[in-house]
Each structure stands twice: as structure tokens, then as C-alpha cells.
Amino acid sequence: MAKLTLKNLNKSFYKNREAIHAVSDLSIETKDGEFVALLGPSGCGKSTTLRMIAGLEDITSGEVLIGERKLNDLHPKDRNIGLAFENYAMYPPLSVYDNISFNMRAKNVPKETIKKEIDKMASLLDLKDLLAMNPSALSGGQKQRVNIARALIRRPEVLLLDEPLSHLDGKVRQKMRTEIKHLHNEINCTTIIVTHDQLEAMALADRIAIIKDGVLQQFGTPLEVFNHPQNEFVAGFIGEPPMNIFTVFATFKEGSVYLVSKNGKLRFNVPDKYKDYLEEGKEYRFGIRPTDISVVTDDQPYSTELNVTVFENVGEECRIHIKIEEDNILSIVSEEIYKLDTGDGIKIKFDSDRIHIFDVNTGERVEKQKVLI
Numbered sequence: 001m002a003k004l005t006l007k008n009l010n011k012s013f014y015k016n017r018e019a020i021h022a023v024s025d026l027s028i029e030t031k032d033g034e035f036v037a038l039l040g041p042s043g044c045g046k047s048t049t050l051r052m053i054a055g056l057e058d059i060t061s062g063e064v065l066i067g068e069r070k071l072n073d074l075h076p077k078d079r080n081i082g083l084a085f086e087n088y089a090m091y092p093p094l095s096v097y098d099n100i101s102f103n104m105r106a107k108n109v110p111k112e113t114i115k116k117e118i119d120k121m122a123s124l125l126d127l128k129d130l131l132a133m134n135p136s137a138l139s140g141g142q143k144q145r146v147n148i149a150r151a152l153i154r155r156p157e158v159l160l161l162d163e164p165l166s167h168l169d170g171k172v173r174q175k176m177r178t179e180i181k182h183l184h185n186e187i188n189c190t191t192i193i194v195t196h197d198q199l200e201a202m203a204l205a206d207r208i209a210i211i212k213d214g215v216l217q218q219f220g221t222p223l224e225v226f227n228h229p230q231n232e233f234v235a236g237f238i239g240e241p242p243m244n245i246f247t248v249f250a251t252f253k254e255g256s257v258y259l260v261s262k263n264g265k266l267r268f269n270v271p272d273k274y275k276d277y278l279e280e281g282k283e284y285r286f287g288i289r290p291t292d293i294s295v296v297t298d299d300q301p302y303s304t305e306l307n308v309t310v311f312e313n314v315g316e317e318c319r320i321h322i323k324i325e326e327d328n329i330l331s332i333v334s335e336e337i338y339k340l341d342t343g344d345g346i347k348i349k350f351d352s353d354r355i356h357i358f359d360v361n362t363g364e365r366v367e368k369q370k371v372l373i
């Protein structure tokens with residue numbers, strides 16, 4: 001077990017003399033044994049960060065440490081890091097057993113010790129039936145398990161997983177995700193996973209570092225980033241279907257705060273605490289998750305009457321799409337009583353405890369106090 005620290009990490013590539021800042025001033029500190037996901041869209045710098053930790057990419061500036069040990073100038077093999085890449089090549093003529101034990105054999109580790117270690121890995125990763133096989137006969141999920149075994153057999157202090165599930169499909173992917181989580185619970189090795197799949201990050205990680213254009217946007221538990229996104233990017237990136245986000249302006253009337261959509265058709269009251277954060281007449285970006293919009297049947301205060309654009313019943317939930325000029329709103333309700341048609345009038349209500357308001361210019365959340373979850 002070990003604590004991994006990234007301190008003001010920077011990486012610039014140069015293309016035609018122009019600098020590409022792939023990673024900008026990234027600082028993250030894991031706990032011992034923590035499972036951390038680096039999450040962000042394609043090109044945001046996740047793999048470059050992982051490669052710098054592994055020693056496969058030079059660091060432009062900043063530090064990588066395991067505990068107090070600085071890794072910057074160490075050769076990859078001296079870092080005590082296990083690396084499982086998605087397309088990590090295995091030696092095709094060798095059996096799975098020989099592939100996993102390759103490095104130990106190269107170091108002349110006694111045969112009995114190797115066997116003991118491989119038996120441990122085989123039971124941990126369910127590899128017993130695969131050990132005699134040739135890599136070319138393995139399925140995608142099996143290859144991943146062997147890759148992870150190869151990384152773990154070195155007993156690394158930190159395990160790095162680069163998109164381990166991205167080429168697996170549907171059920172195998174989900175099964176492998178559960179296996180990785182289970183494995184982590186068993187070995188408790190500090191683990192960094194790179195993924196662009198927010199659901200994967202939410203399901204696996206203790207904490208998620210969300211990165212955009214090489215810059216850390218938020219580092220928090222899955223619940224923190226879901227319930228309290230620090231900016232509009234995180235709000236839109238986490239959650240499926242994504243959060244409804246549209247532009248509003250604030251008005252103050254008789255001591256209450258109202259937000260009004262740009263087209264004037266949505267007007268709703270927000271809790272009084274927002275008086276401290278909002279300025280009268282100013283524009284904001286307003287966010288609410290589809291599951292935090294309910295349909296109300298009676299005359300509840302602060303509900304808004306609108307017309308259904310599209311209604312979908314997808315079995316376990318109903319999805320109500322409402323288009324009001326440029327604004328699209330999606331409400332997800334579980335009640336089966338809602339059988340609606342296009343054009344039907346309904347009343348919707350926002351859960352005022354679960355709204356998100358962002359500065360229109362910076363995208364930052366207007367209220368910054370930490371929510372304890």
C-alpha cells in the first residue's frame with residue numbers, strides 16, 4: 001500500500017514549434033490503497049498523466065511521488081508500479097503461465113516461488129483454466145485479467161489501469177468491472193484507472209479526478225461530483241442522461257428569489273439562501289438532473305405548467321421531454337400513472353434542494369461551501 005502524489009504536474013508537447021499543454025498544473029494526492037479514476041473526454045490528458053506516473057513519458061515540470069519517494073528520475077522498472085494497458089502485448093508463442101511469469105523467470109526466481117505466486121494470481125483473477133492456453137485463444141475479458149495478473153505479480157505499490165474495459169462489450173464489460181472492484185477490495189493496492197466513461201468511474205472509484213483540457217476540474221467522491229459539481233463542465237459530464245442546463249436570470253421580488261428562463265416561459269422560486277449568491281438581473285446557468293424534476297398533479301406552489309413534446313415509457317421509468325424554444329428539459333419519473341401524449345399539459349416541479357447554479361462567464365458553481373455527504 002502506498003500514497004501516490006502528483007504535485008503541480010505539467011506536460012507540454014511541441015508540434016510545429018507550438019506547445020500543446022497536455023497536462024497543466026495537476027495536483028492529486030491519493031490515500032493508501034485508494035482507487036482513483038482519471039476521467040475526462042478524449043484528449044484531456046488522462047493517458048499522458050498515467051504515462052508520466054509510469055515513467056513512459058518525460059515530465060515537463062512537477063513531481064510524482066510514492067510515499068516520500070520521488071519517481072521523476074527513476075527508470076520505469078524501478079518505480080514499483082504495475083501497469084495494465086488495454087493493448088499490452090503478450091508474447092504470442094508463450095502460454096499464459098509463461099507470460100505472467102516472464103519477468104520472474106528473467107530474474108531467476110526459483111520455480112516453486114513462481115508457481116506459488118501464479119497460483120495466488122490465478123485464484124484471485126480466476127485464471128486457473130487459462131494458464132496453459134496461448135494468448136491468441138483468449139477473449140477480450142480474459143486478456144484483461146491476464147494483463148492485470150502480469151502487472152500485479154510484481155507486487156507493485158501502485159497499479160495503473162489504462163482504459164481496461166473500453167474494448168469489451170456489454171455484459172463482459174460489466175462483469176469485468178465488478179471483477180476489478182472485487183480485486184481491488186481483495187488486494188487493496190493503490191490503483192489509478194484511466195477512463196472516459198463516467199459510469200465506469202462512478203462505479204469503481206473511491207474518488208474521481210475530472211479533467212478537461214489538461215486541467216483538473218474537481219477531485220471528489222462519486223457522490224460529491226454527482227451531487228455537488230464544482231462547475232458546469234462537471235455537471236454536464238457526470239450523470240446519464242445528462243443534467244438539464246439552461247440560461248436564466250435572477251429576479252428578486254417581495255423578499256424571494258426567482259429564476260426566469262431567457263424566453264420567460266419558466267419562472268421558479270429558489271431557496272432564500274441563494275440571496276447571498278445571486279445578483280438581481282444577472283444571467284446564470286441553471287442545472288437540474290432529470291430525476292429531480294417531478295410531475296405534480298395538484299396545485300402545488302411553484303409548479304410550472306408546460307406541454308409535453310415527447311413521452312417515452314422505457315419500462316422501469318418514464319421520460320418526459322419538453323422543448324420550450326431553445327431550452328430542452330427532460331424529466332424522468334418512475335410512476336406508471338403517467339401515460340402522456342405530445343401536446344398534453346403537465347405541471348412540473350424542480351426539487352429546490354437539488355438545483356445547481358453556475359456563473360455564466362466562469363462556469364463555476366455560485367455557492368462553494370462543501371456539502372457533507
Ligand SMILES: Nc1ncnc2c1ncn2[C@@H]1O[C@H](COP(=O)(O)OP(=O)(O)OP(=O)(O)O)[C@@H](O)[C@H]1O
Binds near residue numbers: 014015021044048049
Ligand atoms: N506524443 C505526443 N505528441 C504530441 N501530442 C501529444 C502526444 N501525446 C498526446 N498528445 C496530445 O496531448 C493531449 C492529451 O492526450 P492524451 O492521450 O493524454 O489524452 P487522453 O485524455 O488520454 O485521450 P484519449 O481518451 O483519447 O486517450 C492531446 O491533445 C494529444 O493530442
